[in-house]
Amino acid sequence: MAYESVRGMRDILPQDIGYWTLLEDKVREIARRFNYREIRVPLVEHTELFSRGIGEATDVVNKEMYTFPDKKGHSLTLRPEATASVVRAYVEHGLHTVEPFQKLFYIGPMFRYEKPQKGRSRQFHQYGVEAIGSLDPALDVEVINLAWELMDSLGLKGLSLRLNSIGCAADRKQYRQILRDYFAKLIGTMCEDCQRRYEENPLRILDCKNDLCQPHIKDAPGSADHLCKSCADHFAQVENYLKELGLSYEIDSRLVRGLDYYTRTVFELVSVDLGAQDELLGGGRYDGLVEMLGGPPTPGVGFAGGMERLILVLKERMGSLDDRQRLDLFLATLGEEGRSLALDLARDLRRQGLSVDLDYRGRALRKQMAQANQLGARYLLVLGDDETASKKGKLKEMDSGGETEVMLTVEEIERVIE
């Protein structure tokens, strides 16, 4: 093999593109229903945007970013996620001065330097929504509702939504201490990673799946039980609205997210069809992010979903997706005369919106028929000397084999095909 794609960077071939366009169409359609507008932000940002926005201590920033200097020595980074960029754009363009409440969505590639495996590649694609400018718990629920609607429109059932609240910055600081106190005498018996986490970020201990640690984690105090009055109220209302809308969820007091900007509500949607990467989509509030990135104090909530993962589930549940649209007409040609006529007709019929193709390999009529058949052509027209002379031809309907005699004019051919 002369060249191979870079590790973790995959081609999406025509045979699979149907899943992608289907998914993109659904995202746009559902976003439209909820009145979210599309935003497209650059793939490259100043490194600092992510190190500050996502958090210096996170794995994503620490060891997973594609960071490089440009020719002037500025440190740039291929975006590992889009929330920071969207918020940057919100602040940079003063969107808050025009209309402080913005509902936005995006679709596009992200980059993270990780070990590739099922449901995880280095260039991967996310769709996501961001609702910036309101602390209303009903908005948290709208975002979750949007996610459910999207899954529903794709026919996906049996997914589960995990929900938690990690509180405001002050709550987290306090909760961190509560966890440290709780794990203080247990940590000696727990795994190495947890010992490190104990020092760096005890919240992450809750994520550990090590058998050594599990029993202790099971009984650890949950973050939702240690919220300030306002965060507790907020969380209670989120739950109320969810129940009101009949959206199922389960509280997971061990749910903590890996990016530092999250506050209060956090959630993720998981699927049993995926292996180790079972998280289909995840998100939550980020009430401090806008201010951290230089804007006015502004709350926000959103989520991002992985498209590769979703497509894995779709393939599992839907099986093959034949999105190939049928060709309207194949022009089989014999000789130079027929070919000229075909080129003329093809141009005119294409201008009328019909999909038309013809032979470019000088193949025998038999083979051209076979090709038309393989392309799923609805109609076929043989163009040779007879047709050129008489200006008449037989439009053959491929499925039935029936033929209709037509004058070789755009109007008449179009009339039969339509």
Added chain:
RNA sequence: GGGAGCGUGGCGCAGUCGGUUAGCGCACUGGGUUGUGGUCCCAGGGGUCGCGGGUUCGAGUCCCGUCGCUCCUCCCA
């Protein structure tokens, strides 16, 4: 980052204790008489057996390294 398994034509696979020209199915190309398809029949093209090194008279088959893929772990979407 740690662990395990796997790497043979475009795709899916076979290849027996290492042995002579590396096979099969699908796909692809041509043909089955001169202007008609999806079935069928025949023929053909295409592989330095991931790459590099080693053992051996001889390696796709054994050993080492390397790259890649898959799964787990980790992390997250």
